[in-house]
Amino acid sequence: MPTALITGASTGIGRATALRLAASGWTVLAGVRKAADGEALRTAGGERVIPVALEVTDQAQIEQAAERVNEIAPGGLDALVNNAGIGFGGPLELLPIDDLRSQLEVNVLGPVALTQAMLPALRRAGGRIVFVSSVGGRVAMAFTAPYAASKHAVEAIGDALRVELRSSNVQVALIEPGSVATPIWDKSRAQGEGLSVPAELTDQYGHVAAAMSKVLKDTERRGISPERVAETIEGALTARRMKARYLIGRDAKAMLLAKRLLPDLVFDRVARRALGV
Numbered sequence: 001m002p003t004a005l006i007t008g009a010s011t012g013i014g015r016a017t018a019l020r021l022a023a024s025g026w027t028v029l030a031g032v033r034k035a036a037d038g039e040a041l042r043t044a045g046g047e048r049v050i051p052v053a054l055e056v057t058d059q060a061q062i063e064q065a066a067e068r069v070n071e072i073a074p075g076g077l078d079a080l081v082n083n084a085g086i087g088f089g090g091p092l093e094l095l096p097i098d099d100l101r102s103q104l105e106v107n108v109l110g111p112v113a114l115t116q117a118m119l120p121a122l123r124r125a126g127g128r129i130v131f132v133s134s135v136g137g138r139v140a141m142a143f144t145a146p147y148a149a150s151k152h153a154v155e156a157i158g159d160a161l162r163v164e165l166r167s168s169n170v171q172v173a174l175i176e177p178g179s180v181a182t183p184i185w186d187k188s189r190a191q192g193e194g195l196s197v198p199a200e201l202t203d204q205y206g207h208v209a210a211a212m213s214k215v216l217k218d219t220e221r222r223g224i225s226p227e228r229v230a231e232t233i234e235g236a237l238t239a240r241r242m243k244a245r246y247l248i249g250r251d252a253k254a255m256l257l258a259k260r261l262l263p264d265l266v267f268d269r270v271a272r273r274a275l276g277v
Contacts, residue, residue: 008084010037012182016230056110076125107150135252178252181223
């Protein structure tokens with residue numbers, strides 16, 4: 001039976017993917033940050049789900065996860081799903097630089113470090129790597145610069161690795177969902193509500209918190225289920241050959257089409273109207 005390691009498996013896309021693969025006969029090493037989340041996942045997924053303590057910014061935990069993979073799958077790792085991620089938003093001018101560092105550490109440097117650690121096992125199995133990106137990795141919108149920047153970086157990393165690892169028989173794909181109904185929206189909304197705007201910038205940004213809250217609510221309402229993304233990931237992992245990219249959701253397809261067809265400044269006007277700014 002094939003073996004997969006999935007990061008960010010406590011909730012959302014990671015959890016749905018772990019449960020889907022386990023139900024299909026995979027052995028799933030489910031990366032979680034809290035032991036309680038791991039136990040809940042194992043209860044839901046059965047003995048094929050093996051929780052692994054894995055904070056992707058912790059090199060020691062990455063190395064321990066690599067050792068665990070070698071113990072459970074000495075023949076090699078069939079799939080690595082780099083899913084763990086966070087999202088910061090708001091006016092870039094007001095963003096604490098430490099928040100931007102955290103955004104890039106979790107969404108970019110963590111997956112790279114984990115991929116480096118897992119490549120020997122992936123090579124042994126002729127395995128596959130999936131990066132859960134976003135349509136935001138191809139279309140950046142106002143007030144999402146940190147998140148979009150991290151996903152643009154993931155897109156670049158995926159494109160480069162796809163070529164670099166061809167001779168190793170390790171395939172690489174990017175998963176690009178639009179809106180997905182996951183807890184990340186609750187976290188982003190809470191952050192937006194806590195936005196502090198200096199008095200001298202009220203004219204520029206005083207309306208942003210309310211605009212962001214409306215956009216997040218609308219986005220969450222039309223979001224597809226994590227299970228739909230999990231279905232796409234399973235399809236990529238079991239296809240004879242993975243595609244380079246999997247764009248998921250009508251909103252993602254519409255956004256990318258508009259970005260391709262419209263001149264940049266015209267697209268900017270459409271985006272401002274959608275944001276109410």
